[in-house]
Amino acid sequence: MVSTGLPQVGDxxxxxVANPVLQVEDLSVSLxxxxxxxxxxxxxxxxxxxxxxxxxxxxxxxxxxxxxxxTAPSRGRIVVTDGTRSRQNPQIGYxxxxxxxxxxxxxxARDLVGLGLDGHRFGIPWPKTKRRIAVEEMLDAVGATxxxxxxxxxxxxxEQQRIMIAQALICxxxxxxxxxPLANLDxxxxxxVVELLARIAAEQRIAVLLSAHDMNPLLPVMDRVVxxxxxxxxxxxxxxxxxxxxxxxxxxxxxEVIHVxxxxxxxxxxxxxxxxxxxxxxxxxxx
Amino acid sequence: xxxxxxxPLFEPGFFSSEPVHVALTVGAISAVVSGVxxxxxxxxxxxxxxxxxxxxxxxxxxxxxxxxxxxxxGFVAFNVVAAGVxxxxxxxxxxxxxLATGIxxxxxxxxxxxFLYEGTISSSTTGATVNVLFGSIFTLAPGIMNxxxxxxxxxxxxxxxxxRPLLLSSVSYEMAAARRVPVRLVGAGYLLALALAVSMxxxxxxxxxxxxxxIGPAAVALRVATRTGVAIxxxxxxxxxxxxxxxxxxxxxxxxxxxxxxxxxxxxxVVIFVLYFTSGVVSRLRADPRPATTSDLGRFVEPVxxx
Numbered sequence: 001m002v003s004t005g006l007p008q009v010g011d012x013x014x015x016x017v018a019n020p021v022l023q024v025e026d027l028s029v030s031l032x033x034x035x036x037x038x039x040x041x042x043x044x045x046x047x048x049x050x051x052x053x054x055x056x057x058x059x060x061x062x063x064x065x066x067x068x069x070x071t072a073p074s075r076g077r078i079v080v081t082d083g084t085r086s087r088q089n090p091q092i093g094y095x096x097x098x099x100x101x102x103x104x105x106x107x108x109a110r111d112l113v114g115l116g117l118d119g120h121r122f123g124i125p126w127p128k129t130k131r132r133i134a135v136e137e138m139l140d141a142v143g144a145t146x147x148x149x150x151x152x153x154x155x156x157x158x159e160q161q162r163i164m165i166a167q168a169l170i171c172x173x174x175x176x177x178x179x180x181p182l183a184n185l186d187x188x189x190x191x192x193v194v195e196l197l198a199r200i201a202a203e204q205r206i207a208v209l210l211s212a213h214d215m216n217p218l219l220p221v222m223d224r225v226v227x228x229x230x231x232x233x234x235x236x237x238x239x240x241x242x243x244x245x246x247x248x249x250x251x252x253x254x255x256e257v258i259h260v261x262x263x264x265x266x267x268x269x270x271x272x273x274x275x276x277x278x279x280x281x282x283x284x285x286x287x
Numbered sequence: 288x289x290x291x292x293x294x295p296l297f298e299p300g301f302f303s304s305e306p307v308h309v310a311l312t313v314g315a316i317s318a319v320v321s322g323v324x325x326x327x328x329x330x331x332x333x334x335x336x337x338x339x340x341x342x343x344x345x346x347x348x349x350x351x352x353x354x355x356x357x358x359x360x361g362f363v364a365f366n367v368v369a370a371g372v373x374x375x376x377x378x379x380x381x382x383x384x385x386l387a388t389g390i391x392x393x394x395x396x397x398x399x400x401x402f403l404y405e406g407t408i409s410s411s412t413t414g415a416t417v418n419v420l421f422g423s424i425f426t427l428a429p430g431i432m433n434x435x436x437x438x439x440x441x442x443x444x445x446x447x448x449x450x451r452p453l454l455l456s457s458v459s460y461e462m463a464a465a466r467r468v469p470v471r472l473v474g475a476g477y478l479l480a481l482a483l484a485v486s487m488x489x490x491x492x493x494x495x496x497x498x499x500x501x502i503g504p505a506a507v508a509l510r511v512a513t514r515t516g517v518a519i520x521x522x523x524x525x526x527x528x529x530x531x532x533x534x535x536x537x538x539x540x541x542x543x544x545x546x547x548x549x550x551x552x553x554x555x556x557v558v559i560f561v562l563y564f565t566s567g568v569v570s571r572l573r574a575d576p577r578p579a580t581t582s583d584l585g586r587f588v589e590p591v592x593x594x
Contacts, residue, residue: 068464068465069465070461070464070465092465094461094462094465094466096459096461096462096465097461099458099459099462101458104509104510105330105458105509106326106330106508106509106512106513106514106515106517106518107454107458107514107515108513108514111514111515112458115451115454115455115458118451119451119452119454119455119463119466119468120451120452120455120463120466120467120468121451121452122448122449122450122451122452123447123448123450123451124447124450124451124516125450125451149513150513151513152458
């Protein structure tokens with residue numbers, strides 16, 4: 001871990017958080033000969049809200065897929081809750097990146113939540129009172145009762161995201177992984193989703209790991225951050241990580257962290273900003 | 288009263304004709320199977336694969352014509368093998384799926400060209416071509432009904448077993464994979480069900496037209512149903528109605544047209560098209576049940592009472 005040469009920030013060690021639900025230790029992943037993740041280590045505790053921040057191509061989706069057991073690491077390990085390997089662990093809820101659902105898909109919002117409960121089982125779902133009540137409670141918990149009987153494809157992005165969250169939570173996981181859930185949402189819907197996730201994390205003691213390229217919508221609720229750049233990561237509390245010196249060492253060139261009216265701007269101060277052309281929010285060009 | 292008023296619809300001999308019995312039975316079975324499988328075909332965006340399988344079937348149908356067996360066996364053999372090859376080449380990503388389908392389709396149509404040519408040479412008739420491509424439900428041997436029933440049962444059972452994982456992976460392949468659904472196996476099982484469904488509808492309305500029975504009723508269902516189960520039921524009913532009405536029209540047309548009636552496949556496809564058009568009008572006339580939702584985007588800000 002130390003050999004990465006990256007700053008070891010805060011309580012980053014594996015014994016660091018008091019009640020870890022997810023521990024990623026020294027994780028490296030290569031895809032098609034390219035090193036996508038390079039010795040990444042961090043942990044997330046129960047009830048914690050952790051932002052996985054990085055520009056496009058930084059390795060966020062790869063990290064999430066590795067935690068889900070969909071991508072095999074080339075080194076390191078991932079431990080979820082009780083010491084079992086994540087591949088065998090049912091305790092992970094997952095909301096994948098941008099799902100496109102056609103408006104004529106004959107599936108109501110409540111049907112998708114039901115699939116979250118038993119979609120992996122074979123056979124036709126028989127209507128059971130227990131199942132119906134579980135779905136009803138989950139819809140209520142995410143504030144989706146009003147549009148529960150509508151085709152999922154006709155819902156707005158924010159509404160679909162809430163249904164996806166309900167579908168991921170109905171099995172009562174210990175860890176909730178969300179891949180860019182705010183990507184296609186307007187500011188108000190994004191704030192609603194973030195607030196919902198923070199409430200669920202706190203109430204149900206679920207660890208939330210949410211990837212985003214812009215950390216600003218997460219600032220009110222995020223208690224930890226994993227910052228990815230070029231496959232490497234630093235982690236800690238937001239104040240510990242999002243600092244000029246720490247991020248400069250992560251990127252390998254000078255970046256400036258500026259706080260303006262409650263927003264954090266990470267400003268690239270060298271020519272290397274061409275690596276991150278898509279992050280107009282987080283990365284502003286220097287003079 | 289009712290019976291009397293309906294009588295002119297049925298030309299004499301309709302109910303006592305054995306070819307009509309076979310046609311109605313085979314039509315109903317293949318329509319139900321096509322409806323069940325077709326809904327998933329449309330949901331999964333695999334209409335091209337469905338269409339390709341029906342075209343691929345022409346190679347099998349023409350081969351069995353050469354050999355001298357029922358075209359059904361040729362359809363089934365070629366479609367099942369083709370589905371397997373498509374799965375092997377890689378059917379997961381839409382692009383790979385199209386490529387795999389296109390490659391297998393091209394090769395099979397080449398074979399079909401060869402077999403149909405050989406068939407025409409050897410029998411000096413174009414009957415084989417018309418029979419394979421456009422079907423002739425009135426010329427089926429009665430014994431084929433049992434085979435169709437068994438194949439239909441297998442296909443529908445496959446879909447019933449795969450129902451939930453299939454639906455989940457249709458929503459999101461990644462989500463299903465993360466839930467440890469054996470997504471490739473589920474996809475392969477579905478393709479097998481599709482191959483059987485297409486083979487049956489190829490016997491009913493011909494290899495070229497079997498897509499109509501697969502996609503048409505499913506498309507009608509998706510316009511009117513909000514639930515998967517309801518959509519499947521609607522598609523099955525629409526398919527059966529189309530097959531029976533088409534069979535009736537074709538039978539009656541022999542009387543109206545003085546001996547040479549319209550092909551039954553044509554009549555079935557026309558009924559499907561009319562139903563599709565009508566369903567479009569119906570779904571547009573129906574009020575959208577969806578409540579106004581733009582106002583509740585910020586509802587989360589309200590405190591939610593603890594349980």
